[in-house]
Amino acid sequence: MKIQVKNLTRQFGAKTAVDNISFEFSSGHIFGFIGPNGAGKTTTIKIMATLDNPTKGDVLFDGVSTVLYPEKIRRIIGYMPDELPSFADTQVWEYLDFYARAFGLKGDHRRRTLQEIQEFTGLGPIRDKFLNTLSKGMKQRVSLARALVHNPQVLVLDEPAAGLDPHARLELRELLKILAGQGKAILLSSHILSELQDVCDGAVIIEKGKILASGVIGELLVDAKHHKAPKPQEEMQQQEDEPILMATPIITLKIKTRDKQDQLVRKLLENPLVKHVEANAYSEVKLEFAGLDDQIPMLIKQLLDDGFPIVAFEKLDLGLQDIFLKITKGEIQ
Amino acid sequence: MKITSDSLNPVLIKDYRQHFHSKLLPIVMTILLGGQLLAILITQLALDDNNNRPNDDTGLFLFHIILGIFCIAAWILCALQPMQRFIQERANPELDFTRMCSMTPRQIISGKLSSSLLIVLYLVSLCLPFMVIAYFLKGISILDIATVFASVLAIGILMIQIAILVGSTGKKSLAFIFFFSSIYLTPIVISIDVAIFSKGIGKIGFLDVIRVASAYLFVMVFLYVLNIAILGTKYTNNILPTRCFLIVCAALATLEKALSYFLKKDFLIPHSTLSIEAILCFIAAIIATIAAWERHDSGPRVLNEAPKKLIPRSLFFLISSGSASGIALAWIIAIIPIIRYACETIGKVNALPSGLSPVIFIINGSIFIIAYAQFAIILSKFIPSKPPVLSWLISIVVLAIVPAVFAGIFDITDRSDLSKFILALTPFQESPEIIIALIFAAVGAIPCAFIVAQKARDFLKQ
Numbered sequence: 001m002k003i004q005v006k007n008l009t010r011q012f013g014a015k016t017a018v019d020n021i022s023f024e025f026s027s028g029h030i031f032g033f034i035g036p037n038g039a040g041k042t043t044t045i046k047i048m049a050t051l052d053n054p055t056k057g058d059v060l061f062d063g064v065s066t067v068l069y070p071e072k073i074r075r076i077i078g079y080m081p082d083e084l085p086s087f088a089d090t091q092v093w094e095y096l097d098f099y100a101r102a103f104g105l106k107g108d109h110r111r112r113t114l115q116e117i118q119e120f121t122g123l124g125p126i127r128d129k130f131l132n133t134l135s136k137g138m139k140q141r142v143s144l145a146r147a148l149v150h151n152p153q154v155l156v157l158d159e160p161a162a163g164l165d166p167h168a169r170l171e172l173r174e175l176l177k178i179l180a181g182q183g184k185a186i187l188l189s190s191h192i193l194s195e196l197q198d199v200c201d202g203a204v205i206i207e208k209g210k211i212l213a214s215g216v217i218g219e220l221l222v223d224a225k226h227h228k229a230p231k232p233q234e235e236m237q238q239q240e241d242e243p244i245l246m247a248t249p250i251i252t253l254k255i256k257t258r259d260k261q262d263q264l265v266r267k268l269l270e271n272p273l274v275k276h277v278e279a280n281a282y283s284e285v286k287l288e289f290a291g292l293d294d295q296i297p298m299l300i301k302q303l304l305d306d307g308f309p310i311v312a313f314e315k316l317d318l319g320l321q322d323i324f325l326k327i328t329k330g331e332i333q
Numbered sequence: 334m335k336i337t338s339d340s341l342n343p344v345l346i347k348d349y350r351q352h353f354h355s356k357l358l359p360i361v362m363t364i365l366l367g368g369q370l371l372a373i374l375i376t377q378l379a380l381d382d383n384n385n386r387p388n389d390d391t392g393l394f395l396f397h398i399i400l401g402i403f404c405i406a407a408w409i410l411c412a413l414q415p416m417q418r419f420i421q422e423r424a425n426p427e428l429d430f431t432r433m434c435s436m437t438p439r440q441i442i443s444g445k446l447s448s449s450l451l452i453v454l455y456l457v458s459l460c461l462p463f464m465v466i467a468y469f470l471k472g473i474s475i476l477d478i479a480t481v482f483a484s485v486l487a488i489g490i491l492m493i494q495i496a497i498l499v500g501s502t503g504k505k506s507l508a509f510i511f512f513f514s515s516i517y518l519t520p521i522v523i524s525i526d527v528a529i530f531s532k533g534i535g536k537i538g539f540l541d542v543i544r545v546a547s548a549y550l551f552v553m554v555f556l557y558v559l560n561i562a563i564l565g566t567k568y569t570n571n572i573l574p575t576r577c578f579l580i581v582c583a584a585l586a587t588l589e590k591a592l593s594y595f596l597k598k599d600f601l602i603p604h605s606t607l608s609i610e611a612i613l614c615f616i617a618a619i620i621a622t623i624a625a626w627e628r629h630d631s632g633p634r635v636l637n638e639a640p641k642k643l644i645p646r647s648l649f650f651l652i653s654s655g656s657a658s659g660i661a662l663a664w665i666i667a668i669i670p671i672i673r674y675a676c677e678t679i680g681k682v683n684a685l686p687s688g689l690s691p692v693i694f695i696i697n698g699s700i701f702i703i704a705y706a707q708f709a710i711i712l713s714k715f716i717p718s719k720p721p722v723l724s725w726l727i728s729i730v731v732l733a734i735v736p737a738v739f740a741g742i743f744d745i746t747d748r749s750d751l752s753k754f755i756l757a758l759t760p761f762q763e764s765p766e767i768i769i770a771l772i773f774a775a776v777g778a779i780p781c782a783f784i785v786a787q788k789a790r791d792f793l794k795q
Contacts, residue, residue, distance in 0.1 A: 013718035014718070042427075046426070046427065049433075050432065050566070051426055051427060051429070051432050051433075052426070053567050053568055067568065067633055067634060068633065068634050068637050070566050070569075071435060071566070074432075074433070074434065074435050075435050079433060081427035081428060082427075083425070083427065083428065084428070085421075085422070085425075085428050087351070087421075088354075089350075089351040089352075089354035089355045090347075090350070090351060090354070091354070094347070094350050097346075098343055098344075098346070098347040098430075099430075099433075099434060101339075101343035101346065102343045102344075102430070102434035102435065102436050103434055103435055104435065106339045107339055110339075130354070150435075158427075
C-alpha cells in the first residue's frame with residue numbers, strides 16, 4: 001500500500017498548523033515523522049486518521065481519499081494516539097473486545113484475534129485490569145493493541161515511546177519491526193530522535209508546519225554530513241535535475257581537556273577549518289571540523305603543542321539527532 | 334449465547350458492561366430498593382394506626398412514592414450517567430471512539446439508546462413487586478398503574494434521548510444546562526402527566542391519544558436524526574436524514590390536510606385550531622435554525638456524492654449539508670403558506686381572531702426565527718473562524734432576548750409604550766403583525782440570497 005500526503009494544509013483561524021506538506025511512504029517500511037512539539041505532527045496524523053479534516057490537500061491510501069471516504073480509511077488504518085482513556089469502569093479485555101466488535105469481528109474470529117493481539121502486545125497478565133489502574137507503558141500497549149485489533153494495513157503511531165521506560169522502548173521497537181515485517185506501512189511520530197534512528201527506514205522532518213527534509217535515513221545522513229542547507233519542498237522538486245555539488249564533509253569531534261576549556265574554545269575558533277565549537281560542563285568541547293580525516297591528528301598535535309592538556313578526543317558519527325539539529329533549531333530530547 | 338452477543342450492538346454491550354462495573358449502579362439500586370421498603374414500612378405503620386384497614390388512597394399514596402423513587406433512579410442511571418459517559422468518551426477527539434471505528438452514527442445512537450432502555454426495564458422490574466403491593470392496598474387500578482407508568486416511561490425515554498443528544502455534542506456546558514433544567518422541569522412535567530392520566534384517563538378520546546403519540550413520535554424521531562447529524566463525520570452529508578425527515582413531515586401534513594379537506598373531516602391535525610400554513614412555517618423555522626448552526630459549504634465529499642445531472646443535483650443541493658441550502662429549503666417550504674396566510678389576513682384586521690391564536694403566533698414566530706437564522710448566516714460570514722452556532726446565539730440574544738428583557742423592565746416601570754416599540758421586531762409583539770415580520774425577514778433575505786446564490790452556483794457547476 002502506498003500512502004501519499006499531498007499538499008496538506010491545516011489552518012486554525014489565522015494560524016497555519018500544517019503548511020502545504022507532501023510526502024509518501026509504503027508497506028513494509030517504518031517512516032519517522034520528526035519534529036519539535038507544536039511542529040504539526042499530531043495535526044497531520046489526526047488528518048491521516050480521519051479525526052480531522054484538512055483545509056486543503058488530502059491523504060491518499062492507494063488512491064483512496066481520507067476526505068472523501070473516511071469510513072473506508074478507518075478500516076485500513078490503525079491509529080495509536082499518545083494517550084489512552086482512563087475509564088474506571090472498563091477492563092482491558094472489554095476495551096479491546098468493544099473495538100473488535102465495532103470493526104465487525106465476530107465469534108471465534110474475534111476471540112482468536114483478541115487472543116493473538118494480547119499475546120503479541122504482552123497484555124495477557126493485565127487483561128482484567130481497569131484502564132485507570134494501568135501504568136503509562138501498559139496504556140501504550142493497550143493503545144497499540146487497540147490499533148491492531150482490525151488488522152490494519154497502515155499503522156499511524158503518535159509519540160508511541162513517550163513516557164516509556166528504556167526496557168519498554170526496546171520492546172516497542174521490536175514489536176514495530178515485526179509489524180513492518182508483516183507488510184504493514186508504519187508512520188511513527190516522535191521528538192525523541194534516538195528512538196527513531198534504529199527502527200526507521202525513512203523520515204520526514206517537520207518544523208512550524210513545513211517539511212524541512214524527507215527521504216530514507218541514509219540519504220538524510222549523507223545530506224547532513226555534507227552540511228547541505230535545508231531544502232524547502234518546492235526547491236527540492238525544482239532541483240531534481242540539477243547536478244549535486246559535493247560540499248566538504250563536516251566531521252564532528254569531541255575533545256576532553258583537563259583544564260583551560262575557555263582558552264581551548266577560543267583557540268579552536270581561530271582555526272579556519274573549525275566551523276562551530278560548543279563547550280559543556282564535563283570539560284569537553286564539541287566542534288565541527290570542515291577538514292579531511294588526515295587533518296585531525298594535525299589539529300590535535302597543534303593543540304598539544306600550544307599547551308592544552310588534552311586527555312582524550314573522539315570522532316563522532318552523525319545520528320538522526322545531528323541531522324535534525326543541523327537542519328532545524330528544534331527542541332529535541 | 335455466543336451468536337446472540339455477536340448480533341447485539343457493540344455500544345450496547347460496552348455500555349452495559351460499564352454499567353455493571355460502575356459504583357453508581359449498586360448505590361442507586363440500594364436507594365431504589367431501600368426507598369421502596371421504607372415506603373412499605375410507612376404504609377404498614379399507617380395501617381397499624383388504622384387497625385389494618387387501608388383507606389381509599391393508601392395504594393395510590395404508595396404508588397406515587399414508588400413512582401417518585403423510580404423516576405429519580407431512572408434519571409440518574411439512564412439519563413445523567415450515560416450523558417456524562419458519552420461526554421467523557423467524546424471529550425478528547427483523539428480518543429473519540431465514534432471517529433475511530435467503522436460504526437455508523439445510527440448504530441452508535443441506537444446502541445446508546447438501547448443500553449439506557451435496558452436499564453429502565455431493569456429498574457421497572459425492581460419496582461414491579463412494590464407496584465403489586467400498591468394495587469392490593471386499593472386506591473389505584475391496574476389500568477391506572479399501567480397508563481401512568483407508560484406515560485412516565487414515555488417522558489423518561491424522551492429525557493434519555495435528550496441526554497444522549499447532549500452527550501453526543503461532547504459539551505459539558507450543555508450537560509450542566511440539561512442537569513439543572515431537568516431537575517426543575519421533570520417533576521413538573523411528570524406531575525402534570527400523572528394528574529392528567531390518573532384523574533382524567535376516561536375523558537381522553539382515542540384521537541387525542543393518537544395526536545399526542547404522533548407529536549411524541551415526531552419529537553423522538555427528530556431528536557434521533559439530529560443526533561445522527563451531530564455524530565456524522567465532518568464534511569459528510571450529515572444533515573441529510575434531518576432534512577429528509579422534516580420534508581417528509583411537511584409532505585405528510587399537507588397530505589393529511591388534503592384528505593381532511595376532501596373528506597370534510599379532521600384527522601390527526603385539528604385544522605380548525607392549527608392550520609397547515611402554521612405547520613409548514615414551523616417546519617421551515619426548524620430547518621432554518623439548523624441551517625444557521627451549519628457551515629456555509631457543503632464540502633468536497635457531498636459534492637462528490639451529488640448526482641451529475643442538473644435537476645437531481647439541484648434537488649440534492651436542498652437536502653445537503655450547508656447553511657445556504659438549508660435557508661433556501663426553509664423559504665421554499667414557507668413561502669407559499671406565508672403568502673397565502675398574508676393574503677388572507679393583511680388588511681382584514683377584523684378577520685383576525687382576538688388575542689393570540691396559535692396560528693398567528695406560530696406563523697409570525699416562524700418568520701422571525703427564519704429572519705434570525707438569516708442574520709446569523711450573514712454574521713458568520715464575517716467571523717468565519719468562530720462556530721456558526723455562536724453567530725446564531727448572538728442574533729437571538731441581540732434581536733430577541735435583549736429587547737424582551739428591556740421590554741420587561743419598561744413594563745415594570747409603567748413605560749409600556751416603549752416596550753411595545755422595542756418588541757416590534759420580535760415574536761413577542763403584543764399584537765402580531767405579519768407584515769412587519771415579513772419586512773424584517775426580507776431585510777435579511779436580500780444579503781442572504783447572495784450567499785445562497787453563490788453557494789448554489791458553486792454546487793451546481795462542479
